[in-house]
Amino acid sequence: MKKKFIYLMAILSVTFSCGDEFSDTPAIGALSDDALANPQGVDLLLTGAYGMLDGWRSNNKGNQFAVGGDNWWCDVISDDAHKGSTDGDQIELYQIETFDWQTANDYFRAKFTALYAGVNRANAVLSVINGIDRDALLPADAAAITGQEAEARFLRGHYYFELTKMYGNVSIVSVENYEALEFNQPNSGPAWEQIESDFQFAIENLPATRAEQPDPGRPTAFVARAYMGKAHLYQGDWANALTELNAVINSGEFALNAEYLDNFNAAGENGPESVFAIQYAADTGQSFNGNIGGTLNFPGGGPFGSCCGFYSPTIDLANAFQVDGDGLPLFDTYNDDDFKNDYGINSDEPFEPDTTTPVDPRLDYTVGRRGIDYNGFGEHVGKEWIRAGFNDISGPYLPKKNVYQAEELATNQGAGAWGQQHSGINYNIIRYADVLLMAAEAAVETGDLATALNYVNQVRERAANTSVVQAVDGGGPAANYQVGLYPSFPDANFAREAVRFERRVELGMEGHRLFDLRRWDVADQVISEYVTNETRTIDNFGPKMNAYQPQFDLMPIPLTSIDLSGGILTQNPGY
Known part of the structure; x- marks a missing residue:
């Protein structure tokens, strides 16, 4: 009889084959399928499937810092973030940032195996459900099982979506493959058909609203529709993307938080803007x-x-928040001059931050810069808080969205070794502003510029009305904050540029930028220009960088996984 292993705190681990590559641990306790074949047992298995949203399991493969569901290290491949710290710390991430990509790099392997662990946990749930005779259950229990099946398929769709957007050509491991321990399946192409099938089942069988499903960590049908819209968007299926995303927008289930900061603090967790989030908790x-x-x-x-000085926003990203006299972005000229920063200046040397150049207020909720309050901890003092040396390819900035507020120090700070932090702040995989901007993008590509204008301006209006970071001396706003609304989109090219720019300033340092650049087919151009601009200040950045190559539009299939598959997995082109 097959066994499913239930671990402490109801976290599931399943023994896999494929060379024991994905997850192989000894059983601490075991329950038979018969014992799990009821709503309570299935829910225990579902907990394990949800548990892989953060990528963490007891027997991680590859680099443990690469598994996180926020995809922070993928920003390092884009123009949003540097690796940070010293060049020699986490050398494999340094190689990723500098485009010295090796197929055996443990960052690529860690993410790949974590996502397949999620697929297999979802399949473990579906395997037990398939063995349940629902006709023999009470109607309420049968309905509960169908809802749980929808949750498991939603989660499987999520994991396959992440695999496809990162690695492109991935293996489909069916429930039947899982039950037969046949994990070595060919990776012949993207998983879009499977993804859409899973999300469609979720749309048809999940509770429609939060009133029917009040647990914010579990999806509703409209959450699944947001994912379906995103899946269509990534395939360039603009009309269907807009249909799904408009349904989410018109549902009334979600809204923008009044305060931009509430997307990144405890006060705003699971608020109206959170579509689907990883439910982190810490003490x-x-x-x-x-x-x-x-x-x-x-x-x-x-x-x-704290430790360790990684994930440093780029000078390029900070520049992007500069605006014109009407509070509108500087599409083509934002990088002509760098926004004033303290690169190369020690903390005991004088520096005054720029308080006159007009900037979008989202700058100081995204980028930690010297002379400005750092999440309520007081004035960011500059180099003393920056671990990287001036000879390392990192800039003068600190991340802010992933760091808790000072008032949350006792409740959202989990202490790890060497001063490492385990933040308890949720990560929004999809938030409503993202939905609006995805819908705006689809609207542009279908010729509906009025709808695109409306959705972009909704995001900008919130930015214009949000509270702003205050000067540390109590003298009012910390900078010359301005946000204007677009009076019109005169043509599709302008609208497209406005939507894409808005995604960057709204969602910067949230793990989306690389995948936007890839699907817009502009990664090569944008990153080449970024390297040139960044090197004006960090003069050894360009010399340490390798050129962006076409194969970097997909991550390599990990060499270890190919070897352990007996050659059934094949490498992506160019590697």
């Missing part, structure tokens, strides 16, 4: 429910003794 101990994958991404020093 003052070493919490394994916190964001363990992001533990490197805090000041390398600073006000709470």
